[in-house]
Amino acid sequence: MPKAAINITVNGAARSVSVWPMARLLDVIREELGLTGTKEGCGEGECGACAILLDGRLTNSCLVPALQADGAAITTIEGIARGEKLAPIQQAFLECGGAQCGICTPGMIMAAVSLLAENAKPSEAEIRNALAGNLCRCTGYMRIFEAVSRASRPEGPQR
């Protein structure tokens, strides 16, 4: 099968890349688009380190064939801050100690962004469920829950 040209809107910018149709979207993002903030932890959709938003939906990019993303809009961790200004969820991760080694952090933040887009004031149980597809080995999750909760509160970092 030859390479195929696909068009993707990446963090708001139109991009066209030539890919093997069954290449993993994760590899296209990291290698073709040069966005290495999206990580690989397991390659089988268990750990969520490769999570992105695909047309607004939280998606493990290691499980998506590149061709399936043709015409889609994706958001990666690089698209979350506004220029040099951190998004509230990033600021909250920083302040609460939600990131330790940092390898799960991009995916974890994408899952939190997805949750907060659907549910501005999640309960702790809702936060736990929303992050259940993202594994973290460092934190025991407590400070990640706190970060998501802080980002969802008006008295938290400015929105």
Add this chain to the structure above:
Amino acid sequence: MAESLIGVGVPRKEGRNKVTGKAQYIDDLHFEGMLYGVTVRSPAPRGRIKAIRFGKEIPWDEFTVVTAADIPGKNCIALIVDDQPCLAQSVVNHAEEPVLLLAHADKYLLEEARRAVEIEIEPLPAIFNIEDSLRGDLIIWGENNVFKQFRVSKGNVDAAWSEAALIVEGEYSTGAQEQLYIENNGMIAIAGPEQGVTVWGSMQCPYYIHKALKTVFGLPEEKIRVIQAETGGGFGGKEEYPSMIAAHAALLAWKAGKPVKLIYDRAEDMAATTKRHPSRTRHRTAVSRDGKLLAMEVDFVVDGGAYATLSSVVLSRGTIHAAGPYACPNVRILSRAVATNAPPHGAFRGFGAPQSIFALERHMDRAAAAVGLAPEEFRRRNFLRKGDTTATGQVIHEDVDMPGMLDQALRESDYHAKKERFARDNRGNAIKRGIGFASFFHGAGFTGSGERYLASIAGVEATSEGIVRVLASSTEIGQGTNTILTQIAAGTLGVPYESVEIVQPDTGNVPNSGPTVASRTCMVVGQLVESAALGLKETLAGAGLLKPSYTPEEFTRACAAYIAQHGPLRSYSQYQAPPGIFWDDEKYQGDAYGAFAWAVYVAEVNVDTLTCEARVTNFVAVQEVGRVVNPVLAAGQIEGGVAQGIGLALYENVVWQNGRMVNGQMTNYIIPTAVDIPPIKVVFEERPYAYGPMGAKGIGELPMDGPAPAIASAVENATGIRLNSVPATPETLMAALDNAYA
């Protein structure tokens, strides 16, 4: 001013890069003309290599192929004992042992090539468990399969048995556990006879890799350079094995004349790299009528896998912790690390202590029951107090208060009321609730004379702009090295947090501050940084450039003036043992650690007697770790360690078949998720340690020790079954419940 940064939860130094995705881990780096590398591994646990065949369908002339014959220096991964080859030459001693390396620019073709190599092995009989190894019918290592043996002796155990009101015996075991850092291992190397060898990678210990590469390439130390990339978790799993991967990447780069990137995928990382040592412990304990420990005899064995690697040191820490924070006049410990044909087991947070402490705490519950005391009362009567001696004869000089911490932990967890209520409510309920605790200590820094042998060095330098740069090989692996060393340097020098930079660990640029292990970074290296910073201040003061009290601006002007007059402004400090610390390697007696951290952990569980699942529903962690340098990071260490301990207790089960892990995927090797972790209440009792930086002690490993025995005790309290081993998976619990309720 000087200490205003200590005890403050300043944000992580490199945190901004981590939350924006800008942090560069090894797999994020790309070098021009870079090839990819893979490892071809032994399919058999033990045997002779008869032939290596290359499938016809692959264009082999495009590949770089490396075997043992290509090694320029010595074919071994230098660590403690030179028994582990870099690449197996004629025999293999465990499944997944590296035999051959391949490199190619196309990683997809490379993967096909890896599968097209067939290694034919003539099988030899193999050993897969501790008991078979101890029996010695088959010898696979040395004269008796024993990598290392220790004997600890205090008082006269034999004389104590006859005085005992009770003698309590028990046997306990723990399984292998995968570190499961979310970033897999990986290295990139550039190498050649002219320029020497340079590697970048995910690692804990740059100078361990440096030593291993010197040996493999037979090069002088200045020809080897090791640079740490951002590292996505270690937990011990990136202590020793990265030396192997670095050597492999460098051998491929050496032969190819191009940079080579060697990144493991999850399956390879889980199957081939180290895990926590499985253990088996037997206890025999003499107790008086009034519940005092009279004698303890402990037989502690760990499964080291096929090569010696770090097993002797893991065993040492496990041995010293085997009698725990209890005062017992007569103690005898025999401990052994034995060989099996599993991939070598290695460092994992706690380093042998979680294994021996699990056994001890389970046994203390048994002994309490036997003598008719509540487990907390039995502990209370036997805790080490100031002035008492440990099993190795170390006199406790710290103001330790284990009874107070026990009371606090029981109060915080509402232990007594819950225990009563659960017992009442459990009747007739399919879901049984229970509560249990563990009390323990953990020594910080290298064991025994380890720190003296290491003789670590750290330094600070200042620029004309008043920027202070910390020079150490201690790595940031998520635990907070960058942040706490910055706090300590900035706090000591009275300059802002932002004025301190951490120099990237690079053996070409930083002194050897020792490995990033053993809960030593804050206490030992932090103290070196503190002392180097004091030295820098004295240099400026001695040159008449700095008054006793100064502003950051005055500090900057002093630095600029000093550098203009005298050149570079640097100060180094080398480890010196605190006064009164002595360890006898021969007798295995003395001051095992400069300081201990102390803790009592309480776990609450639900056990569903229909599905046989146990869940931890609440957790309280009370500990004393000296002064807390950064409360956010410190609590994060405890919570993360507790989560890993919950995994060890209930979920993480390495399934072995012929010495090979068969569930090496995140799909079937289960670590706790966001819905499996209970609320964790973390309480620090702060007692400054005189010889730690700003009073701090070690913290990283401590939280790994307590959860498993506390949870097992809670499961036992809930169900009445006897839980002597972990992990307590639903399968194990089902068998036990069937027995108990039959």
